[in-house]
Amino acid sequence: MKKLKVALLFGGRSGEHEISIVSARSVAAALDKKKYQVLPIYITKDGHWLAPDASQKVLSTDFEELIKSQSTTAIQKIEREMSKLSKTSRFSFDFKKEKIDVAFPVLHGPFGEDGTIQGLFEMMNVAYAGCGVLSSSLTMDKDMSKICFERAGLNVSDYMVVMRSELQENLNTTLLQAEKKLRYPIFVKPANMGSSVGISKAKNREELSSALEIAARYDRKIVLEKAVDAREVEVAVLGNENPIASTVGEIVPCNEFYDYEAKYVKGTSELYIPARVPKSVQEKLQKAAIEAYKATGCEGMARVDFFLERKTNRIYINEINTIPGFTSISMYPKLFAASGIDYSTLIDRLIDLALERHADKETNIV
Structure with a gap:
């Protein structure tokens, strides 16, 4: 049987660059080499694409341990080596010439999860895993996604939006508005x-x-x-027009909330799969996850994050991640593993979904 050629893209111009490398290592390990020929493509922090041989060297670096150790010296050394590779191994990649069957982006955050790389794949007419342009860009923007959630009848916590230019012009006005509308404590987040x-x-x-x-x-x-x-609490969703929801997972952060440090550095947050909630609440969360997924036009995969109010069990949707983490500690693969779909089968299914969507699109007149 002819192997499918899979382009695995990772790195990228994002604050989640290192996490992307860790996720890509896990995906590469899970891809069945009997079924797939994997071409790793590393994108540097300044946007240069490296040839597969050089990309494989980056993929071989254990960034998970570096992130946990927070060794500045070790990280800087690795980054210097990667910089050398960037200068000597840049290339122009022709997806058609290489006869790529499917692209598998593991690019978290901006320039990977926001519709930009998806738009490139669409222009090149290449099948790709995960959400399309519209859903990727919508869900990346926390402001726009909340508008979609509210239109779908889902609960969101009270919020307001401010532009950086407004802070520069009059910070005090923003502070007063936030205190009046939201009251403390207040979460402050970059929208994208x-x-x-x-x-x-x-x-x-x-x-x-x-x-x-x-x-x-x-x-x-x-x-x-x-x-x-x-x-x-979190729910993983898989599918195109008829998506399925995983069991519900719960996170008890080691910090005050589940921030970057709690996720990747300390690694001591507690995960409960399934979540410690009544069956009726789990079913409501799964239903809400599917509704949010459909409301924002998601396809392929996404992880839907919720807040479950302690006193009332009222459900508030937080956000959707269209390229969720695929590291060894990431919730998306863990949730489906607990739902009966192991990691390798999950990757197979994501590739199948990408090819199914692409084949369906090819039936369009133009």
């Missing part, structure tokens, strides 16, 4: 980042001012949300 990068929880004006400054480093649009006393 993932893996909790740039997110802070503010309990007073001084912390709010600092949180806004941090978020503004990552994005020109900033979302402020009223903090809900809630548990953090």
Whole structure:
């Protein structure tokens, strides 16, 4: 049987660059070499694409341990080596010439999860795993996704949006508006980042001012949300027109909330799969996950994150991740493993879904 040629894209111009490498290592290991010929394509932090041989060297680096160790010296050494590769191994990749059957982007955050790389695949008429252009761009923007969620009848916590230019012009006005509309504690988030990068929880004006400054480093649009006393739960979704939802997972962060450090550095957050919720609540969460998935036009895969209010079990949708983490500790593959779909089977299914969608699109007149 002829092997499918899979282009595995990772790295990218994002604050989640290293996490992307860790995810790609896991995906590469799970791809059945009897079925697939894997071409790794590493995208540097400044946007250069490296040839497969050089990309494989990057893929062989254990970034998971580097991230956990937080060894600045070790990370800088690796980055210097990667910089050398970038200068000597850049290439122009022709997907058609290489006869790529399917692209599998493992690019978290901006320039990977926001519709940009998906648009490139569409222009080249190449099948690709995961969500399309519209759903990727919609769900990447926390402001726009909340509008879609509300239109679908899903609960979102009270929020407001501010632009970086407004902070530069009159920070005090924003502080007063937030205190009046939301009250403390307040979550402050860059509108277009993932893996909790740039997110802070503010309990007073001084912390709010600092949180806004941090978020503004990552994005020109900033979302402020009223903090809900809630548990953090997640549902993985898989499919195109008829998606399925996994069992529900619960995260008990080692920090005050599930931030970047709690996810990838400390690694001591507690995960409960299935979540410790009544069956009726689990079913409501799964139903809400499918509704959110469809409301934003998702296809292929996504992880839907919720807040479950402690006192009432009221469900608030937080966000959708269209290229969820695929590391050894990531919830998306863990949730489906607990639902009877192991990692390799999950990857196979994502590739099948990509090819099915592409074949369906090819039946269009233009």
